[in-house]
Amino acid sequence: xxxxxxxxxxxxxxxxxxxxxxxxxxxxxxxxxxxxxxxxxxxxxxxxxxxxxxxxxxxxxxxxxxxxxxxxxxxxxxxxxxxxxxxxxxxxxxxxxxxxxxxxxxxxxxxxxxxxxxxxxxxxxxxxxxxxxxxxxxxxxxxxxxxxxxxxxxxxxxxxxxxxxxxxxxxxx
Amino acid sequence: xxxxxxxxxxxxxxxxxxxxxxxxxxxxxxxxxxxxxxxxxxxxxxxxxxxxxxxxxxxxxxxxxxxxxxxxxxxxxxxxxxxxxxxxxxxxxxxxxxxxxxxxxxxxxxxxxxxxxxxxxxxxxxxxxxxxxxxxxxxxxxxxxxxxxxxxxxxxxxxxxxxxxxxxxxxxxxxxxxxxxxxxxxxxxxxxxxxxxxxxxxxxxxxxxxxxxxxxxxxxxxxxxxxxxxxxxxxxxxxxxxxxxxxxxxxxxxxxxxxxxxxxxxxxxxxxxxxxxxxxxxxxxxxxxxxxxxxxxxxxxxxxxxxxxxxxxxxxxxxxxxxxxxxxxxxxxxxxxxxxxxxxxxxxxxxxx
Numbered sequence: 001x002x003x004x005x006x007x008x009x010x011x012x013x014x015x016x017x018x019x020x021x022x023x024x025x026x027x028x029x030x031x032x033x034x035x036x037x038x039x040x041x042x043x044x045x046x047x048x049x050x051x052x053x054x055x056x057x058x059x060x061x062x063x064x065x066x067x068x069x070x071x072x073x074x075x076x077x078x079x080x081x082x083x084x085x086x087x088x089x090x091x092x093x094x095x096x097x098x099x100x101x102x103x104x105x106x107x108x109x110x111x112x113x114x115x116x117x118x119x120x121x122x123x124x125x126x127x128x129x130x131x132x133x134x135x136x137x138x139x140x141x142x143x144x145x146x147x148x149x150x151x152x153x154x155x156x157x158x159x160x161x162x163x164x165x166x167x168x169x170x171x172x173x
Numbered sequence: 174x175x176x177x178x179x180x181x182x183x184x185x186x187x188x189x190x191x192x193x194x195x196x197x198x199x200x201x202x203x204x205x206x207x208x209x210x211x212x213x214x215x216x217x218x219x220x221x222x223x224x225x226x227x228x229x230x231x232x233x234x235x236x237x238x239x240x241x242x243x244x245x246x247x248x249x250x251x252x253x254x255x256x257x258x259x260x261x262x263x264x265x266x267x268x269x270x271x272x273x274x275x276x277x278x279x280x281x282x283x284x285x286x287x288x289x290x291x292x293x294x295x296x297x298x299x300x301x302x303x304x305x306x307x308x309x310x311x312x313x314x315x316x317x318x319x320x321x322x323x324x325x326x327x328x329x330x331x332x333x334x335x336x337x338x339x340x341x342x343x344x345x346x347x348x349x350x351x352x353x354x355x356x357x358x359x360x361x362x363x364x365x366x367x368x369x370x371x372x373x374x375x376x377x378x379x380x381x382x383x384x385x386x387x388x389x390x391x392x393x394x395x396x397x398x399x400x401x402x403x404x405x406x407x408x409x410x411x412x413x414x415x416x417x418x419x420x421x422x423x424x425x426x427x428x429x430x431x432x433x434x435x436x437x438x439x440x441x442x443x444x445x446x447x448x449x450x451x452x453x454x455x456x457x458x459x460x461x462x463x464x465x466x467x468x469x470x471x472x473x474x475x476x477x478x479x480x481x482x483x484x485x486x487x488x489x490x491x492x493x494x495x496x497x498x499x500x501x502x503x504x505x506x507x508x509x510x511x512x513x514x515x516x517x518x519x520x521x522x523x524x525x526x
Contacts, residue, residue: 036314040252043307063296071303072333075310079329082314082322131293131353 015055022048035081039074046070060131179282187288188269195268198482199433200230206486213490240422245317248419252315257420257427260308264434266301270294271441272356274451274471278463286467287356294355295347298442299340302397305435306332309399312428313416324415327497328399334504335396335403341512342389345519346446349375349382359450363457380447385515387447389508394439396504398432401489403500440481441474448477 025048028041050065138146204219204227211218220226244253272287291297306329313325347353350361351374362378369376380387396403417428444450451470461469495503 034249036249036252036311040307040311059291060293060296063293063300067296067300067303071300071306072336075303075306075329075333078307078310079326082310082326131296 011055014051018048018051018055021045022052036078039078039081042077043070043074046074060134179280183279183284184288187286191268191271191273191288192265195265195434195437196430198437199430200234202433202436202482202486203233203429204230205483206489209483209486210490213487234426237422237426242422242424243419245419247317249315249317252311253419254424256308256312256315257424257431258308259311260305260431261427261434262308262431263301263304264431264438267298267438268434268441270298270301270355271438271445272359272450273441273474275467276463277467285356286471290356291354293353295343295353295358295442295446298355298438299336299343302435302438303332303336305397305431308428308431309416312420316416316419318419320418321416324418328416331396331399331403331500331504334501335393335508338389338504338508338512339393339397341509341516342383342386342393343446345386345512345516346379346383348516348519348523349379355445359445359452362449363452365449365452365454378447378449378452383447383515383519385511386519387443389512389515390443390446392503393508394443395485395488396500398435398439398485400432400436400485402492402495404489404494436482436485437478440478440485443481444474444477450474 022045025041025044029038029045032038032041046065046069050062050070053059053062053065207229208218208226210216218226219229222228222232244250269288270291272285272290274286277284277286289297309328309332310325313321313323313328316322346358350358352358352361361374361376364376366377366381368374375382395401417425420428451474453469453473456466456469456473
């Protein structure tokens with residue numbers, strides 16, 4: 001068949017597009033003063049990362065990334081930020097914790113580049129990202145960590161309910 | 174399959190066709206909704222523009238485009254502009270996953286009547302439809318109005334709550350059909366009511382094997398699309414227009430379009446998941462040629478979707494609106510436990526048989 005466009009070229013274009021989207025959106029998350037805009041930019045970052053998963057052929061991971069992070073977790077973030085209505089940035093001047101955080105982030109970035117710089121791209125060596133494969137890995141090879149993670153989430157959930165419950169036994173609004 | 178020119182052309186044609194279809198459903202639904210609501214309430218309804226008032230949508234369109242495009246002074250401009258588009262986009266994306274008909278045969282090649290025949294179609298559909306909430310929440314917040322903000326917040330909370338019931342009811346269907354691909358889901362509901370002779374698996378419509386999941390999905394889909402009796406985000410008596418109070422002209426109509434195409438997508442999903450998609454008892458036995466069979470399948474699919482769209486309207490003008498706490502009660506304390514119990518029972522039955 002006469003290939004109109006080289007499929008690897010399409011993948012490469014998609015890779016650069018989604019990479020640029022994630023990086024620019026991630027910068028917006030950090031740089032923008034308005035927390036709502038930051039939250040929306042974080043959603044864009046997640047969508048960009050989902051797109052990167054797609055270029056690796058991990059379709060299931062893509063869908064779950066959108067469903068869980070963009071669709072559920074960030075909605076709650078947005079919800080809380082809107083209710084708090086944070087308008088003013090309380091830290092006008094750079095101060096010590098802030099600079100410390102920035103320094104740590106930069107150190108982490110260099111560390112990651114040093115560690116990950118030498119690795120080979122996994123695009124071809126990855127196991128097929130189908131739902132069946134992932135299910136088999138989760139409920140076979142990694143059943144113990146998987147169950148531990150769900151236990152951890154359950155503990156966190158019960159903890160939140162205990163903390164949020166009113167002590168006088170009345171139902172909260 | 175390597176992407177060649179024919180593949181690109183076919184995909185482009187499908188995108189255009191499904192886009193036009195989705196866009197044209199909106200005015201048809203609006204005129205139907207207004208006429209049916211009038212009929213339910215013993216009014217006459219719009220009957221002035223054209224024969225039987227059929228050109229009313231055109232007049233509405235002119236009005237929408239001609240009105241002043243108003244932006245509140247204190248609104249966050251960028252997000253205020255982005256919100257209508259964000260509301261409108263996800264429903265269109267869901268439509269790309271919907272298989273409307275059996276594969277056609279064009280020039281000796283099989284042409285599936287779906288743009289993206291994904292192996293995880295149902296999960297993608299749920300993931301994409303869950304993104305609609307951003308447009309509504311952001312639209313409510315960026316308007317910088319208390320009514321809009323409360324409408325947006327209500328909508329976020331409602332959509333998150335009912336998404337769970339929606340997803341869990343789908344999970345039970347996935348257990349029965351054993352696939353995440355929407356086309357495969359339809360081909361596994363070939364029989365109207367009965368089992369597959371070869372494998373002994375259920376091969377009838379899922380509404381019979383999963384009636385509980387069907388009811389949960391139906392109720393949750395009304396909440397997901399912000400339709401009555403769950404249209405709390407835009408409860409006029411409390412919140413004026415809800416999240417779109419400050420919107421006018423084309424931006425307002427985009428919110429409307431998003432809502433109606435969301436309904437169309439949900440109706441398509443209901444038909445695919447529970448009502449056998451394009452299957453109708455007796456059609457397969459006629460032994461039609463592939464293209465005629467596909468065309469009949471398309472019509473059957475459309476008829477079923479149309480039924481559910483009319484049901485959306487009928488319910489809206491029949492039931493009163495829930496109170497907000499009742500809405501949360503129904504979502505978390507009724508639908509969610511029912512859906513969970515349904516999964517448990519389904520899981521046991523599937524594992525045991």
